Amino acid sequence: MIQFDKVTKVFGDGTEALKDVSLTIPTEELVVLIGPSGCGKTTLMKMINRLEIPTSGEVYVGGKDVSSVDAVELRKTIGYVIQRIGLFPHMSVERNASLVPNLKGWTKTKKTEQVYELMQMVGLDPKEYLSKYPLELSGGQQQRIGVVRALAGNPDIVLMDEPFSALDPISREQLQMEIKNIQKKLKKTIVFVTHDMDEALKIADTIVIMRNGQIEQTGTPTELIESPINQFVQDFIGIERINQKKSIGKRELQDLIPSFNRSEQSSYLIVEANILVEEAINLLENVGIESLLVKKGNKELGFVNQSTLLRAMLTKEEVS
């Protein structure tokens, strides 16, 4: 768990970047900080690994006040991915990915196993890519290595500051899905900064909307869409998304079935094809399982999962 308690930040030039921010980030959640440029997202995030220090207030990681923890030790337990990738160009992919395992003094076998597994998770064949250098890779591939590097030391927490914003839309979409899967599989707490609402809605468990150094509203994607607390939040989410959600939420699952992934799932509930999309989402949220098998009479139409449903409801994407 990460806690901010009445945190303020005033920079040397008098800029008030954060004003009395209190926030709890639960363990194993993916929390997105979002808001206009300059609202304090990066400053707030950097306090978690002590790259910024509060002017007043406290930050706790795992119950410990970070100001009382050695900064280097702290950073070994917190992965960090930034927009400009930050791979070292003169080091091979393998050396870049192994930086934290090396600092931690892991054995060669343990390092190799870890890096191989993570490379496969982000869809890059380790045999082909580990010996390459960053400049031989595309932007999307480099950013995947950035993700591998951040996870390689097996941190509990990963901080990601607009990690995908320089990528083309296809790589971006793929990485969003990969990071969501990785978070679930490896059970990480991820704090993710973006200014893109579509990205936030796709990946977040919880979204924190910020403005001018303060938090405007915190909630799940569904909560924010259903009950934006003020005009700013409503405008930031966008009225067309709110309307879209309302209209798709009222449709039946069977209307959406052709676009769903039909691959076999391990744990699922069986539901009838005529239940409403919004009911299906509530069911998945409350029961805590991954997917639903949709049946019409005796016929199995296919599987749906929460992220497909949320995406259909919350983004402008066409559902055919």
Ligand SMILES: Nc1ncnc2c1ncn2[C@@H]1O[C@H](COP(=O)(O)OP(=O)(O)O)[C@@H](O)[C@H]1O
């Ligand atoms: N080192 C600094 N010195 C002075 N002002 C800063 C510094 N870093 C950030 N700021 C200011 O603090 C505010 C918040 O910045 P930041 O946290 O980077 O915003 P965001 O990540 O939301 O775009 C901005 O007004 C920014 O210009």
Ligand SMILES: [Mg+2]
């Ligand atoms: Mg920033």
